[in-house]
Amino acid sequence: MSNRYQKGLEQLEIMNKGSYKILKESLDDIAPDLARFIAEFAYGDIYTREDLDLKTREISTIAALTAMGTAPLQLKSHIHGALNVGCSREEIIEVIIQMVVYAGFPAAINGITAAKEVFEELDGDE
């Protein structure tokens, strides 16, 4: 296990332990290196960088995935991540609404739908 992988797992522990575990299990029998690259590169190399706090990083990822509109599962995963690092539900909703301006209403509506599903899952756990 490389240092970068270890560093990535520690970062995931803070940010999104649950989503990574599910993803890793689904990739393990077909493309295990892709799961490793996520830990090593995305979380070990990128999310551990300084100059931007984790809340801003997660909000920015939600903005990008909402605007792109091609990755609803990953958007939901990062809505979990944003909540885990201290973003409020209101902040998440706000950034999704803002995407109307840059990617149009359908992108924002689909982003809100993703947020709603995440919030309902969490509220159902209570």
Next chain:
Amino acid sequence: MSNRYQKGLEQLEIMNKGSYKILKESLDDIAPDLARFIAEFAYGDIYTREDLDLKTREISTIAALTAMGTAPLQLKSHIHGALNVGCSREEIIEVIIQMVVYAGFPAAINGITAAKEVFEELDGDE
């Protein structure tokens, strides 16, 4: 002049007075209502909302436009806007680099090129 338009112009005064002036002039003889909608809706209705500070809003817009890759001029305009509301160059560069994870290397490289052009324009003004 509607209240929303007035509110949008005041918000643009804080965020990106220069870019809007150029845009408005270029639209005035062909689609003046589009410039008005930007002031009224994007700046009057959206950017004045609470629940998210302006620095986070501008960083999120930079994230989205970098990931989309279809609006280099608007990306440059929002890099100006981010600096205007107090983001550091380092924060702007960081969020663009982060987009490698969600939109790939070409999107991030093109985003950095946009940032470099803005920074050089600003440094040339000194």
Next chain:
Amino acid sequence: MSNRYQKGLEQLEIMNKGSYKILKESLDDIAPDLARFIAEFAYGDIYTREDLDLKTREISTIAALTAMGTAPLQLKSHIHGALNVGCSREEIIEVIIQMVVYAGFPAAINGITAAKEVFEELDGDE
């Protein structure tokens, strides 16, 4: 209730009353302002503009959403809208097929699938 909101609701009454009602209910407890912006801005400000008839507006929206490929639910909603303002099924199918030229076969096939689902829902109501 603003004049723009009222104007938007009247426009939606003509164009797509049913879809907006469902959307509004799904947004009401999480992002009610997004539903309001749709009524005020998309329907109150934009679809009420002159210089383009509603049939051409809905066909154009179907073209764009088919080509983008990221908003299948909204595409279905606008296929309903197009029928409501007088477009024929043949016209809707034609514009989706035309998108092969600009966005490729998968985009057009997925657009036709959306149309087929709408037509079958409507025929099932008979």
Next chain:
Amino acid sequence: MSNRYQKGLEQLEIMNKGSYKILKESLDDIAPDLARFIAEFAYGDIYTREDLDLKTREISTIAALTAMGTAPLQLKSHIHGALNVGCSREEIIEVIIQMVVYAGFPAAINGITAAKEVFEELDGDE
């Protein structure tokens, strides 16, 4: 020369003779079959179909290319095409503005810029 090619050239004669000539010349020494496919398939097979008039077809293409944001040269070519088949400048501007709703402000602004360039080229010819 196939019947479909001949039919496509005749359709281009009506719609966009000038743009095709330039395109064909630029492709002739590298990918002449791509120019042939455009004549045969896009213009011979698709634009000659019934069930949708040419004005609506060109407006729909402008909508799609504005929303996609990845083909500014082709957008300009179809703005010429739209004018050639009888669309007014106002109709072209209207459909581009409408794309704010589905693809955001940057896409619409860039579409208007394309239209402005075409109109200025034409006015310069006077």
Next chain:
Amino acid sequence: MSNRYQKGLEQLEIMNKGSYKILKESLDDIAPDLARFIAEFAYGDIYTREDLDLKTREISTIAALTAMGTAPLQLKSHIHGALNVGCSREEIIEVIIQMVVYAGFPAAINGITAAKEVFEELDGDE
């Protein structure tokens, strides 16, 4: 039945007979010409061209559809096609992983999910 259609059907016989049959049936009552264009143009005109072998063609299509992220059903169909013309599962997985570099992790993860579904369908048939 045109020569091009016949040629396309023969090419589909080699590449992806099963997927085309399903697609054709779903289009037959709504847009039969779209199915015909796929056979004539995509398979009759394009995939029969020389200068690139079928394995490379299918791998390239998988790369493009993974990167675009808007056509998961067509991606699955071309994973079948790639296997039919002799690509190994490992080659398919490799090209999808490579798309991390150009379209980001979510696009690659969703591509792997498509491949996994195809492989499981095939293994379930054994």
Next chain:
Amino acid sequence: MSNRYQKGLEQLEIMNKGSYKILKESLDDIAPDLARFIAEFAYGDIYTREDLDLKTREISTIAALTAMGTAPLQLKSHIHGALNVGCSREEIIEVIIQMVVYAGFPAAINGITAAKEVFEELDGDE
């Protein structure tokens, strides 16, 4: 200098030494880590993987970048790369033409324009 960086540089030596040198210099004063990630991750981790030969990897990248349409500079760089690892001009043109089927004519035309520029640069060097 990490092993991965060294491995990436060696891979770039084979594939695209010239393009990386220019890119690295342009990033050195603003985002040097982004250049390092390209060497370490894209070339050190990904392009050195087995199960797919370099010719197929470069053709696949050309397919993806042509279809996406948002990265013309990177497309040109990979056309150089494809030639460097032994692809013929005919193969490059073929895969770009094939993208008509998945991303439409404008994407393919813009891809061919990129190829033409690269070929002319190379022929001008003779």
